[in-house]
Amino acid sequence: MEEAERLVxxxxxxxxxxxxxxxxxxxxxxxxxxxxxxxxxxxxREFEWVELSGKGSLYTFTVIHVAAKRFLNDAPFVVGVVQxxxxxxxxARIVGVDPNKPETIKTGMxxxxxxxxxxxxxxxxxxxxx
Amino acid sequence: MMKKVxxxxxxxxxFGKHPKVSSRELFAEAAFKAIEDAGIDLKDIxxxxxxxxxxxxxxxxxxxxxxxxxxxxxxxxxxTHTEGACxxxxxxxxxxxxxxxxxxxxxxxxxxxxxMTDFPTSDVTEALALASDDLFEASEGLTFPGxxxxxxxxxxxxxxxxxxxxxxVAVKNHHNALFNxxxxxxxxxxxxxxxxxxxxxxxxxxxxxxxxxxxxxxxILASEDVAKKYTDTPVWIVASAQASDTMALCEREDLTTxxxxxxxxxxxxxMAGVESKDIDIAExxxxxxxxxxxxxxDLGFCKKGEGGKxxxxxxxxxGGRIPVNTSGGLxxxxxxxxxxxxxxxxxxxxxxxxxxxxxxxxxxxxxxTHNVGGTGATVTVHILRx
Numbered sequence: 001m002e003e004a005e006r007l008v009x010x011x012x013x014x015x016x017x018x019x020x021x022x023x024x025x026x027x028x029x030x031x032x033x034x035x036x037x038x039x040x041x042x043x044x045r046e047f048e049w050v051e052l053s054g055k056g057s058l059y060t061f062t063v064i065h066v067a068a069k070r071f072l073n074d075a076p077f078v079v080g081v082v083q084x085x086x087x088x089x090x091x092a093r094i095v096g097v098d099p100n101k102p103e104t105i106k107t108g109m110x111x112x113x114x115x116x117x118x119x120x121x122x123x124x125x126x127x128x129x130x
Numbered sequence: 131m132m133k134k135v136x137x138x139x140x141x142x143x144x145f146g147k148h149p150k151v152s153s154r155e156l157f158a159e160a161a162f163k164a165i166e167d168a169g170i171d172l173k174d175i176x177x178x179x180x181x182x183x184x185x186x187x188x189x190x191x192x193x194x195x196x197x198x199x200x201x202x203x204x205x206x207x208x209x210t211h212t213e214g215a216c217x218x219x220x221x222x223x224x225x226x227x228x229x230x231x232x233x234x235x236x237x238x239x240x241x242x243x244x245x246m247t248d249f250p251t252s253d254v255t256e257a258l259a260l261a262s263d264d265l266f267e268a269s270e271g272l273t274f275p276g277x278x279x280x281x282x283x284x285x286x287x288x289x290x291x292x293x294x295x296x297x298x299v300a301v302k303n304h305h306n307a308l309f310n311x312x313x314x315x316x317x318x319x320x321x322x323x324x325x326x327x328x329x330x331x332x333x334x335x336x337x338x339x340x341x342x343x344x345x346x347x348x349x350i351l352a353s354e355d356v357a358k359k360y361t362d363t364p365v366w367i368v369a370s371a372q373a374s375d376t377m378a379l380c381e382r383e384d385l386t387t388x389x390x391x392x393x394x395x396x397x398x399x400x401m402a403g404v405e406s407k408d409i410d411i412a413e414x415x416x417x418x419x420x421x422x423x424x425x426x427x428d429l430g431f432c433k434k435g436e437g438g439k440x441x442x443x444x445x446x447x448x449g450g451r452i453p454v455n456t457s458g459g460l461x462x463x464x465x466x467x468x469x470x471x472x473x474x475x476x477x478x479x480x481x482x483x484x485x486x487x488x489x490x491x492x493x494x495x496x497x498x499t500h501n502v503g504g505t506g507a508t509v510t511v512h513i514l515r516x
Contacts, residue, residue, distance in 0.1 A: 008265060012265070034263075034265075034266045034378060034380070034381070059284070059385070060280045060281075060283045060284040060287070060385055061280065061283060062272075062276045062279035062280050062282075062283060062331045062332055062333075062334075063279075063329070063331065063332035064271055064272070064273055064276050064331050065328070065329045065330055065331065065332065066251075066255060066273065066275070066330045066331070067255075067271060067273065068252070068255050068256040068259050068268070068271070068273055069252045069253070069255075069256050070256075071271040072252065074271060076329075077271055079270055079271055079272045079276055079280075080280075081280060081379060081380050081385070082380075088380075088381075089380040089381070090266075090380050091266060091267045091270055091272060091378065091379060091380040092270055093270055093271060102332045102333070107283070107287050118271075121269075123269070123270055123271075124270070
């Protein structure tokens with residue numbers, strides 16, 4: 001019996017190796033992130049893994065002051081939605097900015113991908129592009 | 131041919147803190163009130179749907195529908211739990227509606243219940259975050275208030291919506307709740323109360339957020355023939371709509387709107403044969419103040435981007451053009467998440483029957499409820515008419 005590729009599992013294996021990878025549709029070329037079992041643009045189920053440039057800009061953000069239990073020690077911290085240059089958006093920590101001065105954090109600011117460790121896990125993050 | 135569906139009985143507990151009271155007891159109080167209000171016997175109920183979001187996580191209790199029904203002495207009939215995060219009981223209303231509209235049943239009980247206040251806030255915060263995409267968003271530290279904060283910031287950027295306009299939603303809803311005996315808060319607040327409260331997820335502050343609450347809400351639905359036997363004042367459910375969307379915010383095209391809300395509203399208006407301008411009152415899902423502003427826009431009460439202006443100009447106050455959340459809304463009536471969808475229906479029924487006391491909107495004939503599940507991945511919209 002043929003098993004479908006475990007796309008979500010694979011994505012987080014890449015993250016744990018600090019690699020920022022996305023799916024690219026073999027039929028229409030669209031980038032798919034977070035991984036889905038189907039390309040929403042064309043319906044194809046044929047993909048390849050590609051390394052993403054990690055370049056993007058800040059679409060919107062919040063500063064979490066009251067955190068869930070597992071991140072209590074991180075608060076306050078910034079979480080943003082990042083517009084990637086390849087097309088998709090992704091939700092991630094925003095580091096290298098001051099969570100106590102949200103007025104200094106500008107939507108549209110250029111960002112680049114990095115990785116942080118929190119709660120024994122590697123998390124995708126973005127920092128301002130210098 | 132679909133059958134007409136009436137609400138013939140309603141029952142509600144007070145919303146707020148009920149220390150050490152389990153959800154089955156809250157359910158029973160609301161259920162017996164609804165059964166009495168309808169004037170039916172317990173044994174007349176043919177099927178039940180119970181909406182609840184977190185009983186397994188918080189109360190450590192699964193399989194709650196038969197459990198609730200058993201506690202009021204009702205075993206044997208089909209009893210089903212519906213879960214759609216904060217729209218858990220909006221979804222239950224729709225299941226009850228379908229059961230009767232299809233001709234399969236004549237009398238159905240629909241409930242919503244949630245027990246939340248006996249647990250540490252950090253546990254509740256963690257539990258509520260289950261309504262977002264755990265692997266891709268909650269795992270980055272995004273909380274539930276954080277989800278709405280991301281949308282608030284997007285709305286502020288795109289339309290110039292202000293923190294003061296968001297605060298005005300809380301002020302209005304606290305004012306309305308003064309006249310609702312079932313509400314959790316009976317305390318007038320002002321814009322400064324909101325602006326000066328501590329930050330939860332910037333730009334949202336404590337008073338932008340609905341509280342953690344316990345409560346239950348139950349309605350009895352009936353087919354037209356049966357409804358006429360029991361009541362001279364049936365309130366008809368003339369539209370029951372539901373839509374879904376991506377769980378993760380990062381996958382949505384526009385973070386200033388809930389696509390599922392627009393889709394459900396469009397279906398509901400079509401089903402009821404009315405337009406947004408025909409709605410006399412609405413109970414909308416103000417889990418956070420920004421959510422009420424977005425609801426005005428998604429439901430067509432104003433143009434896209436003008437929700438902030440609508441609240442600022444007092445159009446959604448009692449006495450305004452389109453009174454919204456006369457009950458006090460989730461913000462001040464309280465938000466026992468699974469109970470909210472049914473409780474919204476109950477406020478509209480009170481208004482359409484002319485039983486809303488000091489918060490009564492004179493001559494209200496058509497009312498709407500808007501129940502948003504989690505990040506907006508489930509939204510239900512119902513339209514009721516007297």
